[in-house]
Amino acid sequence: MNNENIKNKQVLIFILATGVFGILNTEMGFIGILPYIAENYQVTVVQAGWLISLFALGVAVAGPTMPLLLSRFNRKYLMVFILGLFTLCNVIAVFAENFFVLLAVRVLPAFFHPVYCSMAFTVAAALAKPGEEPKSVAKINAGVAAGMVAGVPISNFLAEQFSLSASMAFFAMATFLVLLLTIWLVPSMPVKTGMSYGSQLSVLRKPMLWASIMAVIFLNGSIFGVFNYLTEYLGTVSGVVPALVSILLFVYGLCNIGGSMMAGNLLTERPLLVVKSFPLAVAVVYIALLGGGSVWPLMGVIVVIWGILGGINANINQYWIANAAPEAPDFANGLFLTAANMGCVLGTMVSGQFISAWGTQYVVLGGLLFCLLAALTFWVQCSHKQVNTLLRIQAEH
Template identity: 80%
Template sequence: MGLKGRELMEKEKGINKQLLLLIMATGVFSILNTEMGFIGILPYIAENYQVTVVQAGWLISLFALGVAVAGPTMPLLMSRFNRKWVMVFILGLFTVCSTIAVFAENFYVLLAVRVLPAFFHPVYCAMAFTVAAGLAKTGEEPKMIAKINMGVAAGMVAGVPISNFLAEQFSLAFSMAFFALATWLVMLATLYFMPSMPVKEQLGYGEQLAVLKKPMVWASIAAVIFLNGSIFGVFNYLAEYLGVVSGIAPSLISILLLVYGLCNVGGSMLAGNLLTVRPLMVVKIFPLAVAVIYIALLGGGSIWPVMGLIVVLWGILGGINANINQYWIASAAPEAPDFANGLFLTAANMGCMLGTTVSGQFIDAWGTQYVVLGGLLFCLLAALTVWVQCYRQRSNPQLMVQTEQ
């Protein structure tokens, strides 16, 4: 083959790789859009179904619980099937359940169709992370993972503020129809443009489960639970906080939620480079940075200019957080990537569930302003867990495969 022929083949390969990343990032976006979009409409759900905001928060925490339960099992069980058709099925399920939610008149019906697709959420995301890492050059996996995590951040950009805006300007049902439309469009794109992806090298279930014998894997799971709890324990009540504590008009709340999501995208892009160069330093500093944000929020959350700056910085940290979580567990179990990504999603959603529950208790006890105390508690637990891991790694570098470069 001549030089031009080889260049053409490499160009086509590059285009296919970018197309594959785009479809998967968009798929993750549509699923996270459905998951996180409910954050922006919790006050409207509470009003429409005559439940408290904390009860409406079950739609977040129980979804997270469903992901947490399915994370270690579903990606493992479905790791042998053609990834394209698994993704098409999952996107179709999300579309059907979101469509039923539009017409649900009972809160518990809404809760049921909300939780069902959660069990397949980790399958799609785990596959996307694994495929993306496989497309990367050695040592640059965090950069590829960051592109998928940009889909997560984009889910917040489109999901939270747009769902809030649609509920405010039109209706709650109109807002939830947006979730169904997003997953349906990505399902069509996956069906027609994604190539078939049969699994060529199958790891046995026993081989993958063997990573659970490693103490560092369990320590990493705990760290991710606390890290994610520190972010989402407070963020899940952000719309309520902005309205009740900061006294911000509903139209401006939508804008601030959009700003937060855009900053998430920027944080995810930044994290891909940071975790490639100085991963341990980034992970050690992160809980302290979040704690500083919450202390500022506790003191200046009712001051509009201060709140705007806090949302920007908090959004950047939120984008970095998603990448840290995936990196931390994947580094502890690189020999079983699908299963490790499932564990990551379980730990992350357990953190979301626990953070939402604990912070909700602070709201019930003292009021919305003190939701940040739940976040600070999880920051402390995350810092202690991560620092102990880093200390043990310095004492015995073989505890983790991925070390700071």
């Protein structure tokens, strides 16, 4: 492979990662401006929360369906269409005077969110050298982590310092810039060996795929079931002042990016060891939270380690499902996105029950429960001859 080809592939992966960054900005950024939306449109904060929950529902519903239905189309044209749709809806949101108009242009692009992200994972893996797919996919996951890190604080800052419209304009600008890069720099990418819909759906007959889906649900539930209450935990259990809470959340996000990049090498070199030991590593963090969550300096160290593990988590989730159905990558990546969202919802619900029963400090018991379920599922899968054979073949490439 000559230097020009390598450079072109790096540019394409950068554009894909930036596109995922822009889309995740749009998804997560609304979390930072819900109070401003409630005030501007004269609705309750709960009603404003529909903008978050209905977007997530759209992603969950579209995850296993839309990537499958659109898997035969030229990928450049899909990228342009999806980025254009996100940009257009964000521009309309800037000028929307009615809450339900805002809700409509918020939910519509959510159905295409998994198409772009699934496609980004698939293309990144296809561009990598044999055996180095996790390193390439890790760059896309870094874009996901960056979008989650930047979206909330930037949107909150713009709404506070300027206006709600300025936040919406930021979302539109982020996707518009990537749209221009895609039009100018991304070559046509027709699908040369497209699978029939029936062939892709046939992977659902594989018990190992369903086991992988369950493993991802449990693993994501273990991370987000606790992380989604981190702000409350830091304030009520650790006694951290509000200004420092924002800094710790930002540090957690930065560590997510670092963990994602680390995961690329880890999953390339020792995938089986990483997958089997990961739930145990998360469990150790949660046990440390139980014992030292109220000690501020120790809590800072825990947040850093937890953030790194959070970045590795996303890569393991995608890797595990993609390797369970390598013959239908777009469909498998869509299933990954749905499973990850289901894990987030289920983990949050279960951990919330521990808070209701015993208090915020015991939210980690929900995380430990999901760690145990994930570990059991992974270990059963790893003992299965089919998985061992698959991973050994991949390591030999």
